[in-house]
Structures are given as C-alpha cells and as structure tokens.
Amino acid sequence: MSPSALTSENSAIVMIDHAVGFGNVFRSHDLSLHVNNTVGLAKTAGVFGIPLVLTNGADTGPYGPLFSELRAETGDAARGREGNFINAFQTPEFAAAVESAGRRKLIMSGLLTEGCVLGTALAGLERGYEVYVAVDATAGETLETHQVAVQRMIQAGVVPVTWLPWPLSTREATPTTRRFRDSSA
Numbered sequence: 001m002s003p004s005a006l007t008s009e010n011s012a013i014v015m016i017d018h019a020v021g022f023g024n025v026f027r028s029h030d031l032s033l034h035v036n037n038t039v040g041l042a043k044t045a046g047v048f049g050i051p052l053v054l055t056n057g058a059d060t061g062p063y064g065p066l067f068s069e070l071r072a073e074t075g076d077a078a079r080g081r082e083g084n085f086i087n088a089f090q091t092p093e094f095a096a097a098v099e100s101a102g103r104r105k106l107i108m109s110g111l112l113t114e115g116c117v118l119g120t121a122l123a124g125l126e127r128g129y130e131v132y133v134a135v136d137a138t139a140g141e142t143l144e145t146h147q148v149a150v151q152r153m154i155q156a157g158v159v160p161v162t163w164l165p166w167p168l169s170t171r172e173a174t175p176t177t178r179r180f181r182d183s184s185a
Contacts, residue, residue: 006105006107006132006161008048008049008050009103010103010104010105011050011103011105011106011107012050012051012052012053012098012101012103012105012106012107013041013042013044013045013050013051013052013053013106013107013108013109014052014053014054014055014098014106014107014108014109014110014120014124015038015041015042015052015053015054015055015070015108015109015110015137016055016056016088016108016109016110016111016116016117016120017055017056017057017063017110017111017112017116018038018054018056018066018067018070018109018110018111019056019057019063019064019065019066019067019111020063020064020065020066020067020068021063021064022063022111022112022139023067025111025112025141026111026112026139026140026141026146027141027142027143028113028139028140028141028142028143028145028146028147029136029139029146033136034136034137034139035067035069035070036069037109037134037136037137037163037164038067038069038070038109038137038163039067039069039070039073040137040163040164041107041109041134041137041163042054042070042073042074043073044163046073051101051102051103052074053094053097053098053101054066054074055088055091055094055097085116085119086115086116086118086119086120087116087119087120087122087123088116088119088120088123089120089123089124089127090123098124098129104128104129104130105129105130105131105132106124106129106130106131106132107132107133107134107161108120108121108124108131108132108133108134108138109133109134109137109138109163110138111138111139112139112140112141112145113135113138113139113140113145113146113149113150114140114141114145114146114148114149117133117138117149118149118152118153121133121153121156121158122153122156122158125156125157125158130159131153131157131158131159132158132159132160132161133150133153133158133159133160133161134161134162134163135150135160135161135162136162136163137163138150
C-alpha cells in the first residue's frame with residue numbers, strides 16, 4: 001500500500017447501504033452516533049471536494065431508504081442497485097460509478113460490517129484499489145461481528161480509519177468552498 005496521505009485528489013468516499021431498516025438490526029454502535037458519523041463523512045466529501053459514491057437498495061426494498069439525515073445531506077446522490085449482492089461491485093452501475101471517480105483510494109462506510117462492507121472492501125482490494133474503512137461510520141449486527149469483520153479486512157489489507165481524524169490528517173491546507181443547507185430557515 002502506498003504511504004501517501006489520503007487527499008481529495010487521490011480518494012473517493014464510498015457509502016454502502018446506510019438504510020433505515022438496518023437501524024433495527026445493528027447493535028454494535030449507538031444508532032444516533034452512527035448516523036451522526038455517517039453524515040459527518042458525507043459532509044467531508046462535499047467540504048473537501050471528494051467524489052462520493054452512495055449506494056442503497058430500492059427505497060421500497062426490504063431495508064428501505066437511506067437514513068433521512070444522510071439523504072438530506074446528499075440529496076439524490078444515492079445510486080440504487082438491484083439484487084441482493086454482498087459485494088456491491090457485482091452491480092455494474094456501482095462498479096462504473098467507483099471507476100468514474102478516478103481515484104485509487106476508497107474510504108468506505110456502511111451497513112452491515114460483516115456483510116456488504118466486508119464483501120465490497122475485499123472486492124475493492126481484488127480490483128487493485130487501496131481500501132480504507134471508516135469503522136465509526138460502519139456497524140454490525142453485534143459488536144463481536146463488527147470487530148471480527150474489521151479484523152478480517154485488516155488481515156486482507158484494508159486500513160481502518162475513523163471519519164473525523166482522517167480529513168484532519170490530510171495534507172490539504174483548506175477545504176473547498178461549499179454552502180451548507182441552512183436548517184434554521
């Protein structure tokens with residue numbers, strides 16, 4: 001893996017299945033903290049001009065739409081996918097979206113750690129990407145399944161990060177200008 005820092009020029013953020021239905025399944029993290037961390041990661045993409053690939057099943061599917069807070073931040077950026085794939089790269093639209101970002105370093109988050117995040121991270125490595133997982137914007141059914149999945153990813157070559165220190169550790173001096181929605185209006 002390259003020792004270079006994660007920057008807006010070499011990284012893309014990939015968010016997988018942050019669906020409300022999974023909020024009833026995962027127990028490895030507090031739901032409100034998970035949602036806040038996930039929204040923070042999405043905002044990082046906008047502030048630093050980092051490509052964002054956001055995928056989720058159909059809103060009418062078994063796990064439903066994205067968390068409303070995440071949808072409010074990302075708008076219609078979600079790229080739905082058909083099928084029940086543990087590896088999102090099996091969906092041609094997802095693979096094309098990641099490829100079109102033109103970045104070799106992928107910072108992933110999602111639900112569930114031991115399912116779609118694990119499968120997609122391992123497939124990313126197989127495709128030659130450097131994969132990082134924001135472990136505090138990722139959650140599993142239990143703390144144990146989350147931790148074991150993270151360990152399995154580390155053993156395969158995935159680098160664990162957290163959503164906040166990572167943008168602070170980049171070598172970039174200033175973020176790009178971005179207007180945030182004014183929630184007080």
